[in-house]
Amino acid sequence: MTNDQLNERLARLKSGDKSALEDIYNELSTPIFTIALRITQNRPLAEEATQDVFVKLFRSPPEKTLSNPRAYIFKVARNAALDALKNNPSHENTDDHTEIPAPQSGDHSEVAEALASLPEEQRSIVTLHINAGLKFREIAEITGTPLGTVLWRYNKAISKLRDILNGGTL
Amino acid sequence: MKKMIITAAALVFALSGTAAYAATESQTATYIVASTSAANEEAQTDPAENSAATSSAGDTNIFYGAETGNNDVIHLEKHYGKNGYPDYISYIICTGVSSSGFDPTQGEPDGGFAETYFYDIGLTEKTQENMDAVLAVASDNCNITFYECDFSYNEREAAFNELGAKDYKGAHIMMSQESQYILIYIPDDADYKNDIPLYDGMVKILSTNELEYDTGIGTTGTTGATTGFGQPEIGYESYSYADGVTAQDNTWVWFAVAGIAVFAVVGAVFIIRRNNVRINSDGSAEAVSVATKADVEKAVSDSAEAPSAELKNKIMKNI
Numbered sequence: 310m311t312n313d314q315l316n317e318r319l320a321r322l323k324s325g326d327k328s329a330l331e332d333i334y335n336e337l338s339t340p341i342f343t344i345a346l347r348i349t350q351n352r353p354l355a356e357e358a359t360q361d362v363f364v365k366l367f368r369s370p371p372e373k374t375l376s377n378p379r380a381y382i383f384k385v386a387r388n389a390a391l392d393a394l395k396n397n398p399s400h401e402n403t404d405d406h407t408e409i410p411a412p413q414s415g416d417h418s419e420v421a422e423a424l425a426s427l428p429e430e431q432r433s434i435v436t437l438h439i440n441a442g443l444k445f446r447e448i449a450e451i452t453g454t455p456l457g458t459v460l461w462r463y464n465k466a467i468s469k470l471r472d473i474l475n476g477g478t479l
Numbered sequence: 480m481k482k483m484i485i486t487a488a489a490l491v492f493a494l495s496g497t498a499a500y501a502a503t504e505s506q507t508a509t510y511i512v513a514s515t516s517a518a519n520e521e522a523q524t525d526p527a528e529n530s531a532a533t534s535s536a537g538d539t540n541i542f543y544g545a546e547t548g549n550n551d552v553i554h555l556e557k558h559y560g561k562n563g564y565p566d567y568i569s570y571i572i573c574t575g576v577s578s579s580g581f582d583p584t585q586g587e588p589d590g591g592f593a594e595t596y597f598y599d600i601g602l603t604e605k606t607q608e609n610m611d612a613v614l615a616v617a618s619d620n621c622n623i624t625f626y627e628c629d630f631s632y633n634e635r636e637a638a639f640n641e642l643g644a645k646d647y648k649g650a651h652i653m654m655s656q657e658s659q660y661i662l663i664y665i666p667d668d669a670d671y672k673n674d675i676p677l678y679d680g681m682v683k684i685l686s687t688n689e690l691e692y693d694t695g696i697g698t699t700g701t702t703g704a705t706t707g708f709g710q711p712e713i714g715y716e717s718y719s720y721a722d723g724v725t726a727q728d729n730t731w732v733w734f735a736v737a738g739i740a741v742f743a744v745v746g747a748v749f750i751i752r753r754n755n756v757r758i759n760s761d762g763s764a765e766a767v768s769v770a771t772k773a774d775v776e777k778a779v780s781d782s783a784e785a786p787s788a789e790l791k792n793k794i795m796k797n798i
Contacts, residue, residue: 327795334791342786359786360794367798420782439779445566445633457637461678464629468679470775 310336315378322370330367333382338363340441341386347436348390350425354397358389365389383441384451387433423473431466434459553596553618564632567609569601569659596621601628601659606773630659630681638678647671651687664689 310318310332321329341362345355362385375381424432430452437448445463449456552558556571574597598621602609605627617623639654639661648671651664664687665672675684 327798330798331791331795334794338791339783339785342790343783346784356786356790359790360797363794364797420778424779424782435779439776440783455637455641457634457641457678460631460634460637461681464634465679467772467775470779471772474775474778 312375312378315382316374319366319370319378320374322367325367327367330363333366334363337379337382341383343440344383344386344433344436345390345393347424347432347440348387348429349394351397354393355390358386358393361389361393362386377447379441380443380447380451383437383443386441387437387451419474420470423470426473427466427469430454431462431469434463435466435470438463552616553621555598555600555613555617555621558616559632564636565609565612566631566633567602567604567606568613569603569628569631569635570599570655570657571601572599572657573597574599594620598623599626600624601626603628603631604773604776628659630678634678635659635661635681638676638681642675642682645675647675649687 315333315336318329318332338359342355342359345358345362346352349355349358362382365385366382371378371381424435427435433452434448437443437451438445443451445459446456448454449459452459454462554573556573559565559568559571576597577595596618598617600613600623602613602625605625610625613623613625635654639652642652642661642663647663647665647669649666649669653662653664659681661678661682662685663675663682664685665675666687672684675682677684
């Protein structure tokens with residue numbers, strides 16, 4: 310779905326068009342849920358955050374046409390996941406990154422475990438870039454982080470993931 | 480092995496193109512060969528000398544723009560400088576130009592010379608898709624060798640701007656589109672040395688004393704005097720070359736280029752093999768699959784998960 314198509318769906322939400330929300334859900338629910346899951350490391354919390362995203366979009370769609378609606382939606386998703394973590398402190402990440410990853414439905418537990426070993430800010434950048442397909446400049450804007458720092462964290466995260474997937478330790 | 484021989488032949492051909500240019504263009508004869516070797520050999524110890532980007536891996540496939548064939552951009556570095564660098568490009572080095580059929584005793588032939596431009600281009604993700612994207616822009620007389628490296632141009636630019644905003648007294652910060660590194664020269668007594676962010680190795684700290692000897696590799700002119708590359712500039716976009724260097728007998732260049740090519744190929748084979756063999760504690764070895772950056776990104780991409788089937792209904796009921 311292009312940005313224009315996404316804007317068209319968002320405009321329809323203003324008139325309460327549920328099918329527009331369904332279209333957006335079908336297109337973006339997987340990356341949104343993946344982002345929420347990577348940030349919260351908890352499946353129920355990730356579903357809660359995903360639900361919050363779509364409810365918010367339906368109840369308070371953006372007033373104006375957005376230049377980058379896709380980045381906007383993923384910004385909402387990231388914030389919803391961080392809010393879900395804040396509201397459930399027992400699930401909040403600890404500094405030693407030892408939280409147990411959420412159960413995996415596919416055969417990606419090794420990747421999920423490797424991702425879980427990264428600091429939250431690195432995990433967010435990796436998943437926003439790879440799963441949401443956002444550019445680094447967009448991620449810098451969403452996270453309020455300088456572009457150089459985003460790129461540096463991304464490279465650091467990928468290096469660590471590569472080490473782990475090559476047989477290194479978590 | 481056949482592939483390696485072809486690669487070696489292609490590499491020799493590419494570098495020979497550079498040497499051919501060296502033989503015909505007196506002003507920059509020795510510089511070009513020198514910068515080519517700096518670009519291809521990682522073994523340099525001084526990052527200032529190794530200012531051209533280093534290659535970290537792999538085979539050096541050589542492509543012509545014509546293979547995907549379309550656009551007409553010859554000066555790729557200017558094109559990307561004007562239109563912005565994609566996140567996967569690290570550096571672009573024009574290593575030389577060869578003019579086929581050039582004869583200095585004859586005038587320019589009708590229609591001009593058939594020139595081939597040789598480029599070394601570093602990609603942070605050396606995927607077919609990214610190589611194709613560059614080739615789609617390049618003119619069909621661009622001969623491009625792709626290398627995989629760590630830091631992108633955009634990353635370097637962003638870090639450069641961040642470093643430039645700091646108050647590092649007496650420091651000279653340098654970046655170039657021809658290197659994947661940022662060089663920061665600081666006084667020996669600088670108290671901020673440990674505060675300088677290194678961005679995972681992208682930033683190299685050097686002494687300002689080294690500025691006196693210039694950032695380049697220098698060369699020897701006909702007078703026997705060694706000449707540097709001129710005074711460095713802060714935030715330079717390219718090296719400034721010294722004037723007055725004339726060509727000498729360049730026969731040695733051909734041997735040097737051939738030697739470099741052989742070392743490059745042997746080095747590439749060594750790196751590839753080393754990366755794919757794990758030495759066990761008992762001394763035995765086994766082949767292992769090594770995840771590249773692209774592999775990691777694909778694995779992360781493939782690990783995406785969909786929410787439960789009930790969630791959609793739950794949301795539709797709640798709105």
